[in-house]
Amino acid sequence: MNLETLLLPAIQDILKEQYGQSFSEEDIQLQKTRKEFKGDITLVVFPFLKVSRKNPEQTGEEIGKKLLEAIDIIKGYNTVKGFLNLEVSDAYLLGALQALANGAKAEKETSPTDLFMVEFSSPNTNKPLHLGHLRNIFLGDSVSHILEEKGHKVVRTQIVNDRGIHICKSMLAWQRFGDEETPESSGLKGDKLVGKYYVKFDKALRSETDALLKKWEADDFGELNHKVILEYQKLKDVAAEKEDEKAKKAIEGKIRELVNNHTQIMTEVKDMLKKWEEKDPQIYQLWKKMNAWVYQGFDETYQAMQVKFDKLYFESDTYITGKELVEKGLETSIFFKKDDGSVWIDLTPEGLDEKLVLRGDGTAVYMTQDIGTAYQRFMDYPELNGVVYTVGNEQDYHFKVLFLILQKLGFNWARNCFHLSYGMVDLPSGKMKSREGTVVDADDLIAEVVAKAKEMTQERGHIEGMSEAEKNRLYQMIGLGGLKYYLLKVDPKKRMLFDPQESVDLNGNTGPFIQYTHARISSLLAKADELKPVDLQVDLHETERELIKLLTEYPETINLAAEQYSPALLANYTYDLVKMYNSFYQSVSIFKEDNPAKVNMRLLLSREVGKVIKSSMGLMGIEVPDRM
């Protein structure tokens, strides 16, 4: 039972008796007492002034006096301005500590059948995972843990972006330049190998575009369609008129795109996509082979991150379902067809735009596929309560539209879809750009932080007697823990800066700092005898009181993190707890204390802090060691 729910009815009674008016729970604001004032919990008295007809101090005094008489755990009070600060007794806090030691936990509010699906990672199959994915993956995984802690069942899922023109690009490049290279023959990770050909395609496309642009500029159009030539010339004219550098650049970009679209290599890619959609056996086989390489590579990375998925969805399956749903919606006039055959939805009544859901040639777009995927998921799991989509905030609009379309299609469950939107990860040098080679590769980064953890641990760690395997596991735990913590401690919706130096740092508000505290507690407990129940008569040091209060706030913190889908709240809480523990550790002596009841209490307190650290870090997908 937490302090607030304990005090609330008593306060209501006193107010009723004193002022003859009932106050609801919202009127009674209880909050933590700021540390510059004496007290533990504070009642804000401003809302009662109207009925007390006295100034804030007098009102506070009145209520405080009554509370002191009525409740024995209140041992004192003081009023500053409109704030009534209440002090609780040591015995109450000791009792709370004992309750935690007995394994008291907040009751789970949900039934175990309550099912949620969390989508995260959802990579492209032709680019290896990078830093941006790491934030996504750690967030999605952590939110899954948090929902599970609340008593929900969670299906971890991703939508694999395995179809479309971009896939054909790496396939074509591999055909052209690959020389039958495989992960085995090259020793490259599958995703890296495919990524390499994607880059090769891009290079080839650019040089072809350059060449063709030169030809066009010399009015050499070959057998080019008249319409296209006209379009090109029109753009040229517009570009010539523009004086503003920026506007000129924009038009030139458009011209380049037009040229780009008519290169030999692009034509071949489009042809390949068409063949793929027709399930041409040769193309289909190549597609399957190269995708298998990528999945193998991704699996290795997920394993290194200690992240697992329960169910995968593939766009290559769900886009068909999406198309069917659009066809159906067309009959019921949810969608409409334009003259060129393309299908749209009109969202202007909702204040949004018209949105394309099917191309003129009948092929699916990104949105079509997402409609299909959502539908498929609720078919597969009829008891599904909601879906959390972990996707970057550049897609805020897309998801707004998607959820609206699903609602319009008559799916009630669309209300339970949530877009867990997060900000981009910047580097000190600016934005990550694959063109400029400033992308931070996920595998490289993980290897780097683990290496750093190894270096630091060998320098100052306590690892004598550990086997090689144990040591390696430890380095992994520290390096990866530091990285996860670094990316999770920031509010998801905020854009964040990734400083490679700071991410491998082991001081300050970092994962390893928290892990270190846990290791220290473990070794402390290893030296201790068996713990006895807390003696409620001992008096508490200020840091002990603060620590116990913090411990009792843990369940509430989990609730908040779940409500807001924000692991950052847990990270901050854990850091506060650890800071307070270190302060406690510094200011009181544990084993040198003469009173055995105090020694016992301090050890028990340490043990509970250790348990909460382990639990909360676990909710962030981070393991904590007993030695490091």
Next chain:
RNA sequence: GCGCCUGUAGUGAAAUGGAUAUCACGACUGACUUCGGAUCAGUUAUUCCAGGUUCGAGUCCUGGCAGGCGCACCA
């Protein structure tokens, strides 16, 4: 142009509408050489600007300013 998000020490982050805005990194000053020093304490701000609501605003409302993102027959 329209829409969404974000503006808090040099930097990165906290703060259900509550008090004198909380931390870390860097910098500077100091403690202790202990039960694990990967420790602890201290110094470091017109919360972008202007109005408004409120007993009370970093937080809510209105209007600016700055940055990011989106408004594709791309994904």
